[in-house]
Amino acid sequence: MTAAPAWRVAGTSVAGPCHANDDCQDRHLVQVTPGGVLIALVSDGAGSAKFSGDGAALLCEHVGDALVRLLGRSKPKAVATEALGEAVKAGIEAAREAALALGAEREAGLEAFHATLVGAVMIPGKGGLFFHIGDGAALAVSPASERWLLSPPSNGEYADTTYFFTEHDWRENLRFSPIEPGYETIFVMTDGVTDLGLQGAQPHMPFFDPIGRFLAGASREEGQLALRATLDSEAARGRSGDDKTLVWAQAAR
Amino acid sequence: MNLIPDVALAENTSQRLPCVVVLDGSSSMAANNAIGALNDGLKLLEQDLKADDVARQRVRILVLRVGAPQNVEVVTDWVDAIEFEAPEIEANGTTPLGAGVRRALDEIETEKARYRDHGIPYNRPWLFVLTDGEPTDPDWESAADECRRAEESGRVSVFCVGVGEANMSKLGRFSPRQPLALQGLAFREFFLWLSRSARAGSKSSPSENIQMAAPSDWAVVPGRAG
Numbered sequence: 135m136t137a138a139p140a141w142r143v144a145g146t147s148v149a150g151p152c153h154a155n156d157d158c159q160d161r162h163l164v165q166v167t168p169g170g171v172l173i174a175l176v177s178d179g180a181g182s183a184k185f186s187g188d189g190a191a192l193l194c195e196h197v198g199d200a201l202v203r204l205l206g207r208s209k210p211k212a213v214a215t216e217a218l219g220e221a222v223k224a225g226i227e228a229a230r231e232a233a234l235a236l237g238a239e240r241e242a243g244l245e246a247f248h249a250t251l252v253g254a255v256m257i258p259g260k261g262g263l264f265f266h267i268g269d270g271a272a273l274a275v276s277p278a279s280e281r282w283l284l285s286p287p288s289n290g291e292y293a294d295t296t297y298f299f300t301e302h303d304w305r306e307n308l309r310f311s312p313i314e315p316g317y318e319t320i321f322v323m324t325d326g327v328t329d330l331g332l333q334g335a336q337p338h339m340p341f342f343d344p345i346g347r348f349l350a351g352a353s354r355e356e357g358q359l360a361l362r363a364t365l366d367s368e369a370a371r372g373r374s375g376d377d378k379t380l381v382w383a384q385a386a387r
Numbered sequence: 388m389n390l391i392p393d394v395a396l397a398e399n400t401s402q403r404l405p406c407v408v409v410l411d412g413s414s415s416m417a418a419n420n421a422i423g424a425l426n427d428g429l430k431l432l433e434q435d436l437k438a439d440d441v442a443r444q445r446v447r448i449l450v451l452r453v454g455a456p457q458n459v460e461v462v463t464d465w466v467d468a469i470e471f472e473a474p475e476i477e478a479n480g481t482t483p484l485g486a487g488v489r490r491a492l493d494e495i496e497t498e499k500a501r502y503r504d505h506g507i508p509y510n511r512p513w514l515f516v517l518t519d520g521e522p523t524d525p526d527w528e529s530a531a532d533e534c535r536r537a538e539e540s541g542r543v544s545v546f547c548v549g550v551g552e553a554n555m556s557k558l559g560r561f562s563p564r565q566p567l568a569l570q571g572l573a574f575r576e577f578f579l580w581l582s583r584s585a586r587a588g589s590k591s592s593p594s595e596n597i598q599m600a601a602p603s604d605w606a607v608v609p610g611r612a613g
Contacts, residue, residue, distance in 0.1 A: 293508035
């Protein structure tokens with residue numbers, strides 16, 4: 135007999151109107167391990183880098199694999215923050231190696247694969263860990279939205295630059311923040327969505343709450359279609375010309 | 388396709404792109420009416436920026452003139468592009484470019500501090516330096532070094548443009564980026580390029596790093612014939 139799924143999930147990436155030919159360089163990955171652990175990852179490939187979509191895809195794939203390997207099939211009793219952090223770093227290393235190898239075939243350096251990383255690992259009822267390089271954001275929300283926890287964007291001084299996993303000092307720009315127990319809903323997003331959903335350094339809950347409510351009441355397929363239409367709406371496109379990715383997950387009650 | 392109902396988008400202050408233009412208002416700019424062509428170019432900059440709904444609210448402009456009677460004169464103080472009115476530059480005096488650039492760097496840091504105080508995000512500032520001669524102030528070299536260091540440490544992006552007989556090697560001291568030579572009096576093309584670059588730059592998001600268009604229709608790379 136199969137256990138009831140531990141998480142309900144949905145996610146989508148839409149190309150921004152600034153990007154020619156609807157060529158979206160955002161990627162995402164959302165996965166629940168057999169032990170019920172949620173892995174949610176988004177990556178934004180830099181529009182100026184030639185193979186950044188591939189960079190974003192490699193990063194999601196390798197960080198996801200490293201976490202799945204660590205977590206295995208069992209249901210963890212606690213959040214092993216340090217081990218999770220090491221797995222994320224190992225995944226990034228593997229993604230860098232894979233990008234270097236692919237770059238060698240294409241006569242391109244690592245900088246052709248520039249991409250950001252935002253991710254969350256959550257164990258039902260036990261909290262979890264955010265990890266982050268560059269812009270985009272991750273948000274954890276308690277039931278009934280009384281409390282939230284944000285992993286905010288970090289760009290350095292300028293609004294038009296950010297940090298990437300492909301840079302030599304990526305370890306200095308990799309941030310972790312623990313998520314204590316008590317949060318049941320997670321949103322992970324790229325910077326096209328923070329333009330719509332963050333008010334300065336705070337989440338704009340009138341953006342996130344209706345999306346969470348709708349996705350909780352819809353099938354995954356229906357939810358993703360509506361999410362896609364919402365992120366690609368006239369109003370959203372007018373607010374940000376960038377690619378937009380949003381991943382949502384909610385612990386089953 | 389149906390949208391998710393009741394989703395309210397956040398209202399955020401949009402990012403600013405500070406742009407400083409240091410213009411040579413020395414007497415030699417009167418030759419061949421270069422100054423007239425420069426002033427026409429400034430008018431085109433005004434029109435073109437104002438025609439862009441986004442850029443006119445995000446691009447911030449400061450225009451400095453070097454010459455006489457003041458070494459450095461603020462001809463247009465910091466202003467949003469939507470309120471920018473092209474100034475009329477006069478040709479009179481020498482070319483204290485060092486002082487002009489030093490003032491520009493100071494103004495940029497003051498402007499950034501204002502953005503930070505008000506929580507306004509901003510792009511890396513741009514500094515354009517335009518001359519038909521060479522710096523005439525005695526300590527221009529230390530100002531040039533300061534400018535080059537500001538570029539190297541990421542405080543500003545510096546673009547130097549030489550007109551006519553400008554001393555390109557001295558101009559090259561101000562930035563690690565190679566100075567460009569204006570073709571003839573192609574000021575209109577130059578300012579249109581500046582405007583188009585600012586229009587794109589003002590919309591660039593962190594992950595995009597919009598590149599400037601090649602300045603092919605107004606510039607020649609110095610050292611080549613032509």
